Amino acid sequence: MKNTITDLLKHLTEAREVVIFSGAGLSADSGIPTFRDGATGLWANIDPEEVASIEGFENNPDKVWAWHEAMRALFAEVQPNAGHEGIASLESLLPNARVTIITQNIDGLHQASGSTRVFEIHGSALRVRCHHHCGFIELWQAGQLAPRQCPSCGARARPDVVWFGEALDEEVFAHAAEAAIDADIFITVGTSAIIQPAASLPMAAKEYGAMIVEVNPHATPFSEHADYSIRSGASEFFPALCAVLLNGIGKLDR
Numbered sequence: 001m002k003n004t005i006t007d008l009l010k011h012l013t014e015a016r017e018v019v020i021f022s023g024a025g026l027s028a029d030s031g032i033p034t035f036r037d038g039a040t041g042l043w044a045n046i047d048p049e050e051v052a053s054i055e056g057f058e059n060n061p062d063k064v065w066a067w068h069e070a071m072r073a074l075f076a077e078v079q080p081n082a083g084h085e086g087i088a089s090l091e092s093l094l095p096n097a098r099v100t101i102i103t104q105n106i107d108g109l110h111q112a113s114g115s116t117r118v119f120e121i122h123g124s125a126l127r128v129r130c131h132h133h134c135g136f137i138e139l140w141q142a143g144q145l146a147p148r149q150c151p152s153c154g155a156r157a158r159p160d161v162v163w164f165g166e167a168l169d170e171e172v173f174a175h176a177a178e179a180a181i182d183a184d185i186f187i188t189v190g191t192s193a194i195i196q197p198a199a200s201l202p203m204a205a206k207e208y209g210a211m212i213v214e215v216n217p218h219a220t221p222f223s224e225h226a227d228y229s230i231r232s233g234a235s236e237f238f239p240a241l242c243a244v245l246l247n248g249i250g251k252l253d254r
Contacts, residue, residue: 005244008228011211012245015097015184020087021202022103022110022234023191025216029081029235032074032107053164057131061156065146068159071125076142080113083189086238088114093245100179104191104198106161119176121168121198127160168197176201183210189234190215193222 012018024034050056051067080088087110091099101110101118106125110118129137130150137160140146147157162168177200180186186205193199193214199222206212206225214226215237223229230237 005241008213008241009244011185012094012097015094017100017179017182017184018090018094018097019100019102019179019183019186019205019210020090021180021186021188021191021193021198022087022101022105023189023193024105025190026083026234027078027081027105027107027109028190029083029233030078030107030109032078048164052161054166057158057163061148065148065159068125068161069146072140072142072146075107075125078107078109080109081235082239083234083237084109084113084115086234086242087189089238089242090245091116093242097184100183102176102179102201119172119179121162121173121176123159123161123169125159125161128157129160131156131158173197177204180205180210181208183208185213186210187213187215188222188226189237192216192220194220 024032028034046067050060051064057064087099087101090097091114099115099117101115103110103118103120104122106120106122108124108126126140127137128140128146130153132150132153132155134150134153134155136150136152136157140159146159149155150157180201181204183205186202188202191198193202202212202222203225211228212226213228213230214220214223215230215232215234216223217231217233219229219231
């Protein structure tokens with residue numbers, strides 16, 4: 001299908017609920033390596049089961065903490081990219097719509113760019129919480145060692161992220177699912193949208209009548225389900241979209 005920002009402009013200005021569903025590809029332009037990049041950056045010579053799983057945490061908590069502290073330090077050094085900033089700008093450029101971000105990312109860059117309604121379905125590497133779910137949770141300040149014990153109940157503390165093999169937070173995912181089925185326009189960016197249960201969200205949005213837009217420089221298994229499948233990176237697409245919204249004119253063919 002021939003995709004145009006002019007077409008999207010009409011739909012966006014009429015929408016009341018706009019959802020952005022983001023994955024690791026969005027943050028790659030900020031310098032954060034994706035898991036699927038292979039042996040680069042944080043994932044170089046690392047077995048994910050050893051540093052990002054319950055079993056790894058039980059067997060060697062010091063190794064898990066050291067890896068997460070390195071990740072936290074990386075996140076403290078990077079900045080939101082043009083894709084994050086363009087997404088955040090939609091809140092002011094679409095005054096008649098509520099803009100919701102559902103993100104699989106744990107880097108906090110959506111909030112850093114100014115987005116205000118963000119559901120982090122995989123948690124956040126910028127927070128720590130009680131491993132036994134007593135309710136303790138706090139922001140992990142950059143440059144500070146995270147607490148190893150929960151100050152509330154004395155149990156072990158842990159990064160507030162969803163590790164491999166863990167279930168998603170039920171309350172957060174419920175909010176995300178509600179946003180998906182309420183969406184008039186659902187935009188996936190930087191994700192193949194095939195890993196469950198997160199992949200159920202764009203399909204639920206489609207089932208409930210949303211227009212589905214995929215923004216990805218490469219075709220994915222999800223592409224066939226999208227109404228618009230735009231071959232562009234987020235750092236190019238969202239600033240272009242914002243410029244069109246500002247001017248009310250323009251066209252991008254993909």
